[in-house]
Amino acid sequence: MLEPVLVSGSTVSRATLHNEDEIKRKDIRIGDTVMIEKAGEVIPAVIEVVQSKRPRNAKPFDFFEHIHGKCPVCGGEIRRDPQFVAWRCENILCPAQTTRRVEFFGARGALDIESVGGIVADKLVERGLVQEPLDLFELNIEQLAKLNLGTDEAPRVFGEKNASKAIQAIERAKTAPLSRWLYALAIPDVGKTTATDLARFHETINDVASSQLLREVVSYHGRKSDKSRDGGTKEIADRLIKSGFAERSKSKMDKQRGIVTQIGPVVAQSVLDFFGSSAGKKILQRMKQLGIEPKSEKVSAKHMERLPLAGKTFVLTGTLPSMTRDEASGKIEAVGGHVSSSVSKKTDYVVAGDEAGSKLEKAKKLGVKIIDEKAFRRMLESSS
Numbered sequence: 001m002l003e004p005v006l007v008s009g010s011t012v013s014r015a016t017l018h019n020e021d022e023i024k025r026k027d028i029r030i031g032d033t034v035m036i037e038k039a040g041e042v043i044p045a046v047i048e049v050v051q052s053k054r055p056r057n058a059k060p061f062d063f064f065e066h067i068h069g070k071c072p073v074c075g076g077e078i079r080r081d082p083q084f085v086a087w088r089c090e091n092i093l094c095p096a097q098t099t100r101r102v103e104f105f106g107a108r109g110a111l112d113i114e115s116v117g118g119i120v121a122d123k124l125v126e127r128g129l130v131q132e133p134l135d136l137f138e139l140n141i142e143q144l145a146k147l148n149l150g151t152d153e154a155p156r157v158f159g160e161k162n163a164s165k166a167i168q169a170i171e172r173a174k175t176a177p178l179s180r181w182l183y184a185l186a187i188p189d190v191g192k193t194t195a196t197d198l199a200r201f202h203e204t205i206n207d208v209a210s211s212q213l214l215r216e217v218v219s220y221h222g223r224k225s226d227k228s229r230d231g232g233t234k235e236i237a238d239r240l241i242k243s244g245f246a247e248r249s250k251s252k253m254d255k256q257r258g259i260v261t262q263i264g265p266v267v268a269q270s271v272l273d274f275f276g277s278s279a280g281k282k283i284l285q286r287m288k289q290l291g292i293e294p295k296s297e298k299v300s301a302k303h304m305e306r307l308p309l310a311g312k313t314f315v316l317t318g319t320l321p322s323m324t325r326d327e328a329s330g331k332i333e334a335v336g337g338h339v340s341s342s343v344s345k346k347t348d349y350v351v352a353g354d355e356a357g358s359k360l361e362k363a364k365k366l367g368v369k370i371i372d373e374k375a376f377r378r379m380l381e382s383s384s
Contacts, residue, residue: 008038015044019085020063029058063087071096092186092279093132099125101186105133109192109326110184111173115166119149120158133184134286137174141167178294181205185283189270192329193339197262198271201245203296209275209284213245214268221265224258307336308383312348314339315363318356320373328376335383343368351376 004013015036017023026048028034033053034046064078064087071078076091089097102121106113116124116136124130129143144163150156158166176184179199183192190198202208220236237259240246246259261268274280287293314332316325316339323331328351329339343350343362350363350370363370371379 002034002036005036007036007044012036012038012044015046017046020087021085023061023063027060029054029061031055031058088188090277092277095131098131102130102133102136104186105184106136106169106173107184111176111180112169113166113173114169115162116169120147120166123147123149134283134290136170137290137292139167139170174290174292176294178202178205178208178296181292181294182208185274187271187274189267191341192326193341194263194267196333199296201243201262205287205294206284208271209280211268211272213240213243214263214272216240217245217261217263217268218265218272220259220261309335309337309379312337313346315341315343315347315350315359315368316353317350317359318353320351320353320376322373331380335380349376 002013002015004011006012015034017028026046028046028049031054033050035048035050036044036046038044064080067078069078070076071089071091071094073096074089074091074094076089076094078087078089080087091097092101099121102125103117105111106116106121113136121130124136124139124147127147129139129147130136141160141163144158144166145160147158147163148155149158177199179192179196182190182195182198182205198208198211201213202211208214216236216239220233220240223233223236237246240259240261241248245263246261249258249260263271275284309332314337316328320328332339340347343359343366345366345368347363347366347368350359350368352360352363352370352372360370362368
């Protein structure tokens with residue numbers, strides 16, 4: 001908050017500080033006098049501090065301390081994201097997250113629940129009909145039909161026809177495959193590819209929650225990094241390889257000939273922590289009460305090896321003319337391929353569509369094979 005000041009023809013009382021790291025870099029403190037400008041002549045931004053006017057008692061700003069080390073909405077634990085300049089509330093039932101979680105839960109790439117995004121999700125939460133995503137499965141047509149998407153002064157109801165479609169989509173979601181459920185639950189560090197990998201090696205969601213494979217991944221990497229606990233790594237590695245969840249490292253840098261696991265230790269621990277938390281246990285219990293038992297997509301290592309694109313890694317970039325990225329990813333995974341979000345020397349193919357960006361340029365530099373949608377379709381047809 002700023003004392004109101006006239007900037008480029010308008011009165012400004014708020015200005016962007018970007019993020020915590022930028023606040024530290026510019027050493028902006030509470031009580032400071034600052035220089036501001038409109039970035040791009042639109043957004044007010046703090047440029048620098050007027051040091052000569054700084055109060056004597058001004059202290060360096062500490063975000064964690066400022067919010068008393070907890071979520072300002074629900075009081076839950078928070079942690080700083082290791083990859084981004086952001087703090088995350090660890091409470092997945094935090095009211096501030098509910099609407100976005102409901103939207104994500106029903107998104108096309110997750111459980112594909114038609115008509116439950118945007119304003120509908122907002123109003124379901126606002127009207128108290130949904131407090132967490134699984135509440136969707138206890139809604140009925142009458143409740144949805146009467147849902148007011150407008151205001152009390154200007155009501156606009158959802159309607160029986162839309163409500164009927166939404167309820168049908170919600171019922172279909174109960175039988176969605178395990179990979180979609182794992183993705184829809186918004187488990188930290190679990191994207192679509194990781195969800196698919198987990199679903200291939202586990203029968204049920206409860207198997208994922210108590211996964212011995214994930215525990216052994218964490219144990220193996222923990223022992224490898226701690227020389228005093230190095231004993232037993234060979235036995236763990238052998239078990240993981242036998243299960244198909246790992247393979248011998250081919251890296252010339254790995255002199256100890258370690259293993260490369262389907263899922264890394266950070267993600268493995270994140271999954272175990274999620275289902276081990278009180279909120280995660282509540283989700284499993286609620287799913288059981290609702291009769292939701294996602295079907296397994298588990299396949300044997302031998303079967304995976306026989307699939308035509310087994311072991312091949314693809315990266316998708318740009319817009320494909322006749323299919324979405326989700327559809328393309330599904331087709332690749334159906335014949336044993338793996339879809340990655342980034343290009344590396346280990347990438348086998350980059351499928352480039354219209355307006356392909358930096359991934360295409362990186363592929364060219366690394367000499368990775370680049371194919372268009374026509375070549376991609378021919379590859380899929382020859383694999384079927």
